[in-house]
Amino acid sequence: MPADIHQLTPLLYPLANRFYRQHQRGTKVGRQHLVWVGKKHDLIVSALCLTPISQGHWLTSLLVAPSHRRLGLAAMLLKHIRHEYAGPIWLFCAPELRPLYEQTGYRVASELPESLEDKLLRYRRHKTLIALINSPPV
Incomplete structure (x- = not known):
């Protein structure tokens, strides 16, 4: 069963912060973020944060719960947000994650x-990172 994808309202951002804390991620969701989650059986199993910037959006965090990895949830979230936002989306990632992002x-x-x-x-x-971009078709 695929996850249900929803954008959280700012009032529900504490749920995303709890999800990140549960999985030892230092991510803190703030008012400047746009937060999308994947849910299964009303539990958050994946989360993604975007920060609007003048030319598009910056993807600042993507996390899938360890027990739900390798099920395509990250790709599902990435594809979903691509359809929600018109401009380019940039992100920084570790080189070993590049194939995950390239497939979307x-x-x-x-x-x-x-x-x-x-x-x-x-x-x-402090880290080895590469910058990636996803631009909508022209």
Whole structure:
């Protein structure tokens, strides 16, 4: 049974924060985020956070509960949000996650908005990350 995908209203953001905490993720959902979750039997099993930026959106977090991994839930969420937002969606990921994102239409970003370029440079001081983009068809 596939997960039901819903966008949370800000009043329900504590549910996403609890989900992230449950799985030892330091992600904190804030008012600036757009939060989407996948639910099975009324339980959150996956969550995704987007931050609107002037040129599109920045995907800041994607997590699938360990007990629900390898079921296609991450791809389902990624494909769903691609249909919800018109502009480009950027993300930073570890190189080993690149195939997951590429299967849903992401590719290496040759250019980044200035705000993301600065963040990527800062993050790369401590982690190996690549920048990807998914742009809607023109």
